[in-house]
Amino acid sequence: MHMGRLTEMERLAIEEQLRSEEICSSKVQLYMSVTRDPAVQAVLQQMAEKGQRHFSTLNSMLQEAGIASGMAQN
Numbered sequence: 278m279h280m281g282r283l284t285e286m287e288r289l290a291i292e293e294q295l296r297s298e299e300i301c302s303s304k305v306q307l308y309m310s311v312t313r314d315p316a317v318q319a320v321l322q323q324m325a326e327k328g329q330r331h332f333s334t335l336n337s338m339l340q341e342a343g344i345a346s347g348m349a350q351n
Contacts, residue, residue, distance in 0.1 A: 283342040291335050298332045 283291070305328065309321045339345070 283338070283344070288339070288342070288344060291338055295332065295335050298328050298335065302328050302332070 302325065305321050305325045309318060309325070312318055312321065
């Protein structure tokens with residue numbers, strides 16, 4: 278990948294990963310809403326934070342290439 282330019286395949290791969298991160302985020306939020314175990318909630322919170330970082334990084338890659346993803350993290 279060249280800074281500021283993405284091939285079509287790179288763009289598609291990043292957009293697919295963004296969708297995967299959204300699905301993962303939805304699942305983690307659901308799991309957090311049903312568990313009462315503080316240890317499990319702590320692990321899920323860490324997963325949510327890591328997913329947010331991934332989402333932000335992927336979005337930044339698209340923005341640097343001048344592409345709006347149209348996706349917003351939950």
